[in-house]
Amino acid sequence: xxxxxxxxxxxxxxxxxxxxxxxxxxxxxxxxxxxxxxxxxxxxxxxxxxxxxxxxxxxxxxxxxxxxxxxxxxxxxxxxxxxxxxxxxxxxxxxxxxxxxxxxxxxxxxxxxxxxxxxxxxxxxxxxxxxxxxxxxxxxxxxxxxxxxxxxxxxxxxxxxxxxxxxxxxxxxxxxxxxxxxxx
Amino acid sequence: xxxxxxxxxxxxxxxxxxxxxxxxxxxxxxxxxxxxxxxxxxxxxxxxxxxxxxxxxxxxxxxxxxxxxxxxxxxxxxxxxxxxxxxxxxxxxxxxxxxxxxxxxxxxxxxxxxxxxxxxxxxxxxxxxxxxxxxxxxxxxxxxxxxxxxxxxxxxxxxxxxxxxxxxxxxxxxxxxxxxxxxxxxxxxxxxxxxxxxxxxxxxxxxxxxxxxxxxxxxxxxxxxxxxxxxxxxxxxxxxxxxxxxxxxxxxxxxxxxxxxxxxxxxxxxxxxxxxxxxxxxxxxxxxxxxxxxxxxxxxxxxxxxxxxxxxxxxxxxxxxxxxxxxxxxxxxxxxxxxxxxxxxxxxxxxxxxxxxxxxxxxxxxxxxxxxxxxxxxxxxxxxxxxxxxxxxxxxxxxxxxxxxxxxxxxxxxxxxxxxxxxxxxxxxxxxxxxxxxxxxxxxxxxxxxxxxxxxxxxxxxxxxxxxxxxxxxxxxxxxxxxxxxxxxxxxxxxxxxxxxxxxxxxxxxxxxxxxxxxxxxxxxxxxxxxxxxxxxxxxxxxxxxxxxxxxxxxxxxxxx
Numbered sequence: 028x029x030x031x032x033x034x035x036x037x038x039x040x041x042x043x044x045x046x047x048x049x050x051x052x053x054x055x056x057x058x059x060x061x062x063x064x065x066x067x068x069x070x071x072x073x074x075x076x077x078x079x080x081x082x083x084x085x086x087x088x089x090x091x092x093x094x095x096x097x098x099x100x101x102x103x104x105x106x107x108x109x110x111x112x113x114x115x116x117x118x119x120x121x122x123x124x125x126x127x128x129x130x131x132x133x134x135x136x137x138x139x140x141x142x143x144x145x146x147x148x149x150x151x152x153x154x155x156x157x158x159x160x161x162x163x164x165x166x167x168x169x170x171x172x173x174x175x176x177x178x179x180x181x182x183x184x185x186x187x188x189x190x191x192x193x194x195x196x197x198x199x200x201x202x203x204x205x206x207x208x209x210x211x
Numbered sequence: 212x213x214x215x216x217x218x219x220x221x222x223x224x225x226x227x228x229x230x231x232x233x234x235x236x237x238x239x240x241x242x243x244x245x246x247x248x249x250x251x252x253x254x255x256x257x258x259x260x261x262x263x264x265x266x267x268x269x270x271x272x273x274x275x276x277x278x279x280x281x282x283x284x285x286x287x288x289x290x291x292x293x294x295x296x297x298x299x300x301x302x303x304x305x306x307x308x309x310x311x312x313x314x315x316x317x318x319x320x321x322x323x324x325x326x327x328x329x330x331x332x333x334x335x336x337x338x339x340x341x342x343x344x345x346x347x348x349x350x351x352x353x354x355x356x357x358x359x360x361x362x363x364x365x366x367x368x369x370x371x372x373x374x375x376x377x378x379x380x381x382x383x384x385x386x387x388x389x390x391x392x393x394x395x396x397x398x399x400x401x402x403x404x405x406x407x408x409x410x411x412x413x414x415x416x417x418x419x420x421x422x423x424x425x426x427x428x429x430x431x432x433x434x435x436x437x438x439x440x441x442x443x444x445x446x447x448x449x450x451x452x453x454x455x456x457x458x459x460x461x462x463x464x465x466x467x468x469x470x471x472x473x474x475x476x477x478x479x480x481x482x483x484x485x486x487x488x489x490x491x492x493x494x495x496x497x498x499x500x501x502x503x504x505x506x507x508x509x510x511x512x513x514x515x516x517x518x519x520x521x522x523x524x525x526x527x528x529x530x531x532x533x534x535x536x537x538x539x540x541x542x543x544x545x546x547x548x549x550x551x552x553x554x555x556x557x558x559x560x561x562x563x564x565x566x567x568x569x570x571x572x573x574x575x576x577x578x579x580x581x582x583x584x585x586x587x588x589x590x591x592x593x594x595x596x597x598x599x600x601x602x603x604x605x606x607x608x609x610x611x612x613x614x615x616x617x618x619x620x621x622x623x624x625x626x627x628x629x630x631x632x633x634x635x636x637x638x639x640x641x642x643x644x645x646x647x648x649x650x651x652x653x654x655x656x657x658x659x660x661x662x663x664x665x666x667x668x669x670x671x672x673x674x675x676x677x678x679x680x681x682x683x684x685x686x687x688x689x690x691x692x693x694x695x696x697x698x699x700x701x702x703x704x705x706x707x708x709x710x711x712x713x714x715x716x717x718x719x720x721x722x723x724x725x726x727x728x729x730x731x732x733x734x735x736x737x738x739x740x741x742x743x744x745x746x747x748x749x750x751x752x753x754x755x756x757x758x759x760x761x762x763x764x765x766x767x768x769x770x771x772x
Contacts, residue, residue: 194308
């Protein structure tokens with residue numbers, strides 16, 4: 028009887044120690060689920076979801092505080108991917124958070140810009156260059172199209188320009204039979 | 212000595228139709244009234260324009276500077292005036308415009324100063340820069356910048372340099388014509404490439420349906436007398452002209468997925484590229500024209516030497532397009548791209564202008580369901596499973612398509628050629644590839660945005676801390692100063708001053724400072740010393756203001772109601 032108790036007690040201690048050691052030794056930094064959700068999000072950092080950036084939204088989704096349909100730039104495809112990842116039901120984009128728009132970049136009208144630096148402070152990815160009382164310009168390759176620079180501009184010199192199709196980013200269309208007949 | 216040859220998997224034997232266009236020698240094209248030279252003619256970054264509208268350029272003058280090292284220069288094909296640098300319809304299936312230099316030839320055809328490149332004395336990086344600045348790219352059709360391929364690989368030397376004169380695609384005879392007429396330059400170019408890549412042997416592979424080219428090249432090789440060079444006739448089977456396929460046939464080496472042929476001591480260049488290398492290094496001539504086959508639905512098919520930027524229609528007109536012509540294809544019938552119009556310019560990738568009609572290329576019969584017969588897998592020269600790729604591309608399961616090595620597909624069209632259900636398989640692969648590329652572009656853009664956003668957060672935090680530290684330091688300094696002043700001015704009160712007293716002293720000092728500043732500024736200076744006229748104006752404005760204030764006050768209560 029005593030021997031059995033002793034064996035169980037020692038076993039519990041050894042296993043507990045092993046588990047305790049493993050939890051320290053193999054501790055995962057950060058929440059892997061948050062990282063996975065963040066990888067799906069488009070990183071526009073626009074805040075349309077109601078959180079100050081993509082990462083905070085990912086954290087909220089992981090905790091179950093936010094729904095998966097609050098990201099307009101991610102669009103339907105993003106919601107589908109999130110639904111797949113989290114094993115939830117797909118739902119359409121929530122209207123209160125905005126609508127899916129074609130990818131655009133901000134363009135500053137350089138004739139109107141007064142050099143107030145307000146847009147520079149608003150840009151979440153530092154894609155606007157300029158200095159006080161100097162003309163500003165958007166580095167379009169880095170612009171995520173978040174539109175956060177539009178409201179602070181006192182002279183409304185920033186417009187969103189849709190990224191058009193060019194030879195570099197043109198995509199072959201899904202093969203449709205009639206396309207071949209019309210060739211030429 | 213007999214060369215042992217190997218066999219690549221799959222392949223097909225389509226009707227070749229090469230005979231009609233090779234009867235006549237290479238023709239010259241009269242200069243058109245306008246050249247439209249697209250800046251982006253090779254793989255890699257799009258070159259930056261170097262000229263402006265109105266400028267005069269000479270033949271061979273650079274008009275586009277390479278964008279980084281994975282890019283290539285573009286040159287004026289003749290002398291003349293730059294009419295514009297603008298978006299023009301590109302020779303691309305999309306039917307979209309691309310930035311082009313529009314050139315009005317002046318008819319003088321005046322060269323820039325041409326100086327041979329002393330490539331033997333230059334370091335290899337210097338030779339590579341010279342090739343890049345001469346705009347030499349792969350002329351087999353893939354237009355990969357050649358300077359990136361001119362290196363001996365990991366071992367510092369190559370076992371075999373393959374010069375690709377197989378030209379396996381139906382209708383196309385530009386390499387054949389070039390080998391017959393300009394073989395010496397090809398052989399000399401091959402020798403240069405052999406020196407640059409430190410190749411032990413150079414094999415020039417030519418399909419055995421071109422006996423004249425083989426004979427001519429043997430003659431030229433004997434004349435040049437380089438012991439490394441050997442001409443090898445390879446069995447005619449499409450696509451023997453694919454780089455990996457020709458390497459397999461000549462050396463028996465199968466280059467595995469994701470590896471380069473140089474890892475196995477083999478490199479491959481097209482015969483046209485070899486000639487361009489010779490002209491660039493030995494003659495100092497940049498790449499400004501190429502041999503183009505005009506074939507298909509034309510009365511007089513032939514090869515022409517066409518300056519880049521020449522409208523395709525200009526060349527087709529020389530050959531007499533038949534009245535039922537309804538399309539123009541750049542490249543051959545198997546791998547070619549349908550052009551949006553016949554006005555698009557000839558570029559470095561244009562090996563053939565294939566004029567089509569419904570009679571020559573009847574509309575494909577309706578696509579039927581895949582019956583999984585496996586014919587496509589038997590025909591695939593890249594050892595892929597085309598039916599699987601087709602399923603995944605059709606269902607848009609792109610990850611799986613990549614797992615099945617979609618990107619090893621060379622789009623040769625063998626699978627679609629043998630498909631009994633007549634499925635346009637290559638169209639599906641092209642669709643899947645461009646979707647995957649688009650996703651990868653999006654992904655890398657998102658990754659960059661994430662990184663920049665996180666850096667910004669980090670920077671803001673750092674700035675906040677720096678500011679706080681600075682303020683604290685400043686406050687401490689003032690406090691010290693005050694304390695010192697107090698000590699000097701009167702005997703210190705018993706014990707140190709309490710924190711509150713110090714704060715009060717700080718506030719008092721700040722108030723004092725502000726007062727002093729105000730006194731220094733005094734009254735606004737611009738209302739002093741005014742002329743009576745101006746004073747009258749000021750009075751008038753003040754009166755108006757007072758009146759407006761009154762009016763506003765009388766109106767406001769009404770608004771409230």
